Structure formats: C-alpha cells, structure tokens
Amino acid sequence: MKIENLKLLLSIHQSGSFAATARDLSLDPSQISRIVSGLEEELGIRLFQRTTRNLHLTEAGEVYLNRLQSILEDLDQAEDDAKTLSQKPVGKLRLTASIAYGHHMILPLLGKFKTLYPKIDLEIVFSDDNLDLVSDRIDVAIRLAPRIQQDLICSKLHDTKYFIVATSAYLTDQREITSPKILSEMNAILFNLPDYQSRWLVKDKTSGIEEIQINGDLILSNAIAIKQAMMDGLGIAMLPDWLIERDIEFGDCQDVLPNHQVTATDFETGAWIIYPSRSFLPAKTRVMIDFLKQELS
Numbered sequence: 001m002k003i004e005n006l007k008l009l010l011s012i013h014q015s016g017s018f019a020a021t022a023r024d025l026s027l028d029p030s031q032i033s034r035i036v037s038g039l040e041e042e043l044g045i046r047l048f049q050r051t052t053r054n055l056h057l058t059e060a061g062e063v064y065l066n067r068l069q070s071i072l073e074d075l076d077q078a079e080d081d082a083k084t085l086s087q088k089p090v091g092k093l094r095l096t097a098s099i100a101y102g103h104h105m106i107l108p109l110l111g112k113f114k115t116l117y118p119k120i121d122l123e124i125v126f127s128d129d130n131l132d133l134v135s136d137r138i139d140v141a142i143r144l145a146p147r148i149q150q151d152l153i154c155s156k157l158h159d160t161k162y163f164i165v166a167t168s169a170y171l172t173d174q175r176e177i178t179s180p181k182i183l184s185e186m187n188a189i190l191f192n193l194p195d196y197q198s199r200w201l202v203k204d205k206t207s208g209i210e211e212i213q214i215n216g217d218l219i220l221s222n223a224i225a226i227k228q229a230m231m232d233g234l235g236i237a238m239l240p241d242w243l244i245e246r247d248i249e250f251g252d253c254q255d256v257l258p259n260h261q262v263t264a265t266d267f268e269t270g271a272w273i274i275y276p277s278r279s280f281l282p283a284k285t286r287v288m289i290d291f292l293k294q295e296l297s
Contacts, residue, residue: 005035089283090119097142100223102126120284133276139285141274146266154274157296162262165253166236180212187235188216189226196264204260
C-alpha cells in the first residue's frame with residue numbers, strides 16, 4: 001500500500017470530490033477512481049459513498065481516515081526529524097513579539113540564530129497587537145501575560161516582575177516616599193491600555209494588596225517610549241524587569257518601592273512562547289522554539 005495513495009485519500013476527503021483532487025494533483029479523474037477502488041478492495045471496506053452529485057465518507061471510512069491522518073503526520077514528523085540530523089532546517093519563519101520585548105530581547109539574539117541556521121529566512125513582526133497565528137501566518141509568537149487561555153500550544157519562557165522607577169533628579173523635587181500612597185501625588189507615565197491608566201497594585205510581605213490611584217499627563221503606547229520618558233525625568237513609571245533591571249543596577253534610575261511587589265494587573269505573569277496547536281511541527285519552527293527557550297529561560 002503506497003503512502004502516496006493513502007495521502008490521496010485525505011486529499012479527496014478535504015476537496016470533497018474526485019474531480020477536484022484530480023485538478024489539484026494534475027491527474028486524470030479515472031486514475032483517482034481506480035486508486036480508490038484498489039484501496040477499498042485491498043482493505044475490504046467501502047471508504048466513500050459516491051453519487052453523481054455527492055461524495056462523503058462511510059462510517060468505516062471516517063474511522064479509517066481519522067486514524068490515517070495521525071499516522072501520516074507521524075511519518076512526516078519522523079522524516080523531518082531524520083533530515084534535521086543531517087542538514088540545516090530551511091524555509092521562511094514568521095515570528096511576532098511586542099515592540100518593547102522584541103527590540104530589547106529578541107533583536108540581540110538574531111545574529112546568533114542566523115549563524116546557527118543560515119538557511120532559515122526570518123520575518124519578524126513587532127507589534128503590541130495580539131496577531132492571529134493562523135490568519136497572519138505566524139509560526140512563533142511571544143506573549144506577555146499572566147496566562148495563555150487560547151487553544152494554543154504554549155510554554156513559559158520566564159517569569160516577569162515589575163518595578164516602579166524614576167530618576168534621582170525627578171525624585172529630588174518630590175516628597176519622600178514613606179508610603180506607597182504618596183505615588184498618587186506624582187506624575188505617572190501611563191501605558192496606553194485600560195488596566196494601566198488609573199491604578200497600580202502593590203503589596204509587601206506583611207500586608208495585603210493595596211490599590212494606588214495614579215495620575216499622569218502623558219500616555220504612551222509601548223514600554224520603550226515609557227522608559228525613555230522616565231529617563232528624561234518626566235515622572236514615575238512601572239516597567240518590567242527585563243527592560244529596566246540593569247538600569248536600576250547601574251544607578252540610572254531608582255526602584256522607588258524596593259520593599260514591595262508591584263503590578264498593574266496580576267502579580268503572577270511572564271513571557272510565553274506560543275505556536276498554533278498542531279501535531280506536525282516543521283524543523284524551522286522547532287529549532288526557533290528550542291533556541292528561544294535556551295537563550296531566554
């Protein structure tokens with residue numbers, strides 16, 4: 001039983017007719033009919049119920065093709081795994097991440113990835129919109145969120161924590177921060193998302209979660225712009241560790257609540273790597289996922 005003939009059965013089921021399959025594969029419809037009849041005779045079951053107008057699976061055909069699709073995908077995966085051992089993955093790969101995370105975390109890694117996999121063509125889409133992986137033909141996406149709720153395969157790259165930061169020059173002209181509530185009196189640089197513009201959440205080891213009302217005269221659309229505005233002394237800002245931690249260490253800005261955990265929405269959040277839910281994963285996608293996990297986890 002030839003694998004090409006088994007794949008032909010799936011093509012017929014997907015196209016809905018012998019004629020459509022024949023056109024797609026540049027075959028004669030009579031040849032398609034002979035192949036199907038031969039398979040049905042070999043299996044001893046009728047796979048398709050055929051009339052002059054309609055074609056649909058029999059009950060036995062539906063059971064057989066459902067199992068067959070999984071088997072053929074496993075065969076494709078095995079072939080791809082074997083090829084990966086002897087040659088570099090090839091093809092075009094589309095990856096998306098938020099603007100700030102992409103520029104700060106992904107861009108510095110691309111040179112190393114291209115050295116390892118020179119035959120993979122990369123198309124990187126940095127956007128703060130959550131692109132649809134299927135309709136936008138995205139192979140791999142990085143999402144920043146407490147959790148991923150969609151029907152997608154996902155794996156957490158790392159946890160994320162936030163800091164409320166400001167420059168020393170800005171803090172010099174403000175009241176001493178003896179309580180988180182004093183932040184309400186300062187100018188906050190706001191992120192252009194509904195949950196980030198009216199209040200921040202803080203907690204320490206002894207007390208519960210405290211909600212701090214914030215006010216600001218500057219709303220920006222991505223974290224890189226917020227960081228720059230904060231560095232220019234325009235106010236306080238809430239920024240993630242992967243973007244601001246080194247600046248705090250080097251003294252370029254200060255953590256204004258060093259004894260507190262802070263967040264705008266959820267204290268348990270992180271960076272996730274996600275890709276469409278499918279059993280067959282191309283080598284180009286798999287090596288990108290493994291690479292990002294190794295570099296960022």
